[in-house]
Structure formats: structure tokens, C-alpha cells
Amino acid sequence: MNELKYQKLWLGLGVLAIVFLAVLCLVPMSNLPKVNVNDKFVHFSAYFILAAWFSGIIKRKNYLVFGICLLAFSYLIEILQGLSKYRSFEWQDLLANGLGIAAALLLGVWFLHLWCQKFESKFLKA
Numbered sequence: 001m002n003e004l005k006y007q008k009l010w011l012g013l014g015v016l017a018i019v020f021l022a023v024l025c026l027v028p029m030s031n032l033p034k035v036n037v038n039d040k041f042v043h044f045s046a047y048f049i050l051a052a053w054f055s056g057i058i059k060r061k062n063y064l065v066f067g068i069c070l071l072a073f074s075y076l077i078e079i080l081q082g083l084s085k086y087r088s089f090e091w092q093d094l095l096a097n098g099l100g101i102a103a104a105l106l107l108g109v110w111f112l113h114l115w116c117q118k119f120e121s122k123f124l125k126a
Contacts, residue, residue, distance in 0.1 A: 018073070025087075040093070043100065046100065048100035051101045051108070055105060056115035057116055060109060060113055063109065071098050074098070
């Protein structure tokens with residue numbers, strides 16, 4: 001397959017998603033809408049989506065490094081939550097984040113790899 005035609009767009013949207021997640025994780029819970037979903041499922045899903053997004057952009061050989069960086073980011077978020085007066089550090093959240101990352105990157109190896117290129121070739125023909 002060819003290189004991504006809109007690589008900067010894909011990366012930019014991914015970075016925006018990371019920033020959006022960081023903001024959601026660092027604002028007081030009272031500022032967020034109440035949802036009736038298990039907290040650990042939310043953590044798993046958020047990091048699964050991020051890792052799945054980037055699995056379409058980065059090369060497979062970089063998955064491990066990317067996964068470690070994303071896990072380190074989630075650890076930093078947990079530390080910052082622990083330092084705040086309105087959130088707390090939770091090892092279970094970090095575990096759910098890591099499982100979401102691992103699941104998405106494993107799926108990336110088999111199914112999701114370069115989904116951005118497939119999307120571009122099918123829907124963004126120019």
C-alpha cells in the first residue's frame with residue numbers, strides 16, 4: 001500500500017484525542033456528565049480507541065514502543081490525578097488502560113493495521 005496521503009490529518013486527530021482524554025481525566029468529576037458505565041470499562045475503551053486509532057497510522061514494528069509510551073502517558077495521568085485534590089491514583093485504572101492498549105495493538109497486528117490507508121483508498125480517492 002502507498003503512504004498515507006493525509007498523514008498529518010490522521011496524526012493531528014490522534015493528538016487531539018490524546019489531549020481531549022487528558023483534559024477529561026484531569027478535570028474534577030463534578031464537571032463531567034454522570035454515566036452509568038463501569039469506570040474500568042471506560043478506561044479500557046478510551047485507551048483501546050486511542051491505540052486502535054494509532055495502529056492505522058504507525059508501522060507494526062513501532063507498536064511496542066508506542067504501546068509503552070501510551071501506557072507511560074496513562075501512568076502520568078494517574079500520578080497527576082493522585083496529586084490533585086479531587087481525583088485519585090488507582091492501579092486498577094492503569095491496568096484497564098494497559099489491557100485496552102494491548103488488546104487494540106494485538107488487533108492492530110491482525111486486522112486494524114493501516115486501516116487509515118484502506119479508508120483513504122476507498123473513500124478519499126482524489
